[in-house]
Amino acid sequence: MPKLLVTGASGYLGSALASRARDAGWTVVGTVGARPGAAPAGLADVVALDVRDDAAVASAVRAAAPDVVIHTAYVQGTDAPAVNAGGTEHVARAAADAGVRLVHVSTDAIFDGRLPRPLVEADAPSPVTAYGATKAQAEAHVARLCPDAAIVRTSLIYGGPGHDPAAQERPALAVARGERTDMMFYTDEVRSPIQVDDLAAALLEVATTDWAGPLHVGGADPLSRLDFARLIVTARGHDASALRGVAAPVDRPRFCPLDSSRARDLLRVRLRGAREVLGGA
Ligand SMILES: NC(=O)c1ccc[n+]([C@@H]2O[C@H](COP(=O)([O-])OP(=O)(O)OC[C@H]3O[C@@H](n4cnc5c(N)ncnc54)[C@H](OP(=O)(O)O)[C@@H]3O)[C@@H](O)[C@H]2O)c1
Structure with a gap:
């Protein structure tokens, strides 16, 4: 090998x-x-x-x-x-x-x-x-x-249930558990988790x-930071109602979904969307 x-x-x-x-x-x-x-x-x-x-x-x-x-x-x-x-x-x-x-x-x-x-x-x-x-x-x-x-x-990058929470998952989980109240999630920064x-x-x-x-x-689902945060917490059994949205400041990237069609043609692995992985499909 x-x-x-x-x-x-x-x-x-x-x-x-x-x-x-x-x-x-x-x-x-x-x-x-x-x-x-x-x-x-x-x-x-x-x-x-x-x-x-x-x-x-x-x-x-x-x-x-x-x-x-x-x-x-x-x-x-x-x-x-x-x-x-x-x-x-x-x-x-x-x-x-x-x-x-x-x-x-x-x-x-x-x-x-x-x-x-x-x-x-x-x-x-x-x-x-x-x-x-x-x-x-x-x-x-x-x-x-x-x-x-x-x-x-x-x-x-995230893991989802069965994995240690990634850096991208931890803030949403902390808010959902009431451990943080100072955090809001962008409604207009869109990525492909x-x-x-x-x-x-x-x-x-x-x-x-x-x-x-x-x-x-990238994963198949383009998601705002807020929608991604909601999926993260509900997948681990938490209520998402504590998560609040806010518009991204001007110095943030905005609409950044990746077109991964070349990778889908080249590779056998299925690049699942976060809705499928985290159970919100
Ligand atoms: N996380 C995301 O959501 C995301 C999104 C898009 C792209 N990426 C890309 O994905 C890659 C991995 O991200 P990740 O979240 O898995 O990173 P991570 O968990 O923060 O791990 C970073 C790794 O880099 C090592 N490292 C840090 N400084 C180093 C140095 N000076 N010399 C050698 N090694 C060093 C760390 O070693 P120690 O921990 O042992 O110090 C650790 O193994 C990065 O290239 C990042 O740009 C990440």
């Missing part, structure tokens, strides 16, 4: 991806940041790696000698330029130098959402948030250094293709 290097194997997506690949018989090496214990058990190796360290990234890729690198590691906040843009540049260079296939995980947040239709791969990045700008820079590094790499743009196992399966499939360039991989 092929060998996979997953950056961010301690993260929400990276750990699901590493487990899935392990269970499918891949030899998996995972890299971790500050939380080594969060990587799944049973990997061939777990290595500490800060992607901001160019030489360390090159040496980790050389040492693992994988067939494929799937790059999920990222942060939000002040370190985002160095980790997301700089770190991705290092990963792309290391993969190119080693002649290794790269699948880079990107985001719908590279778009401003001002078009009145779902976003296709050919649409130009136009980030309106600082985070989106770092991920757009990351894509540019990948395209320049590793033109054969796949750049998988995805949307809000995707279940983490569907995304992990899609990434593994993309790894085995020669798809090059952007590929949109």
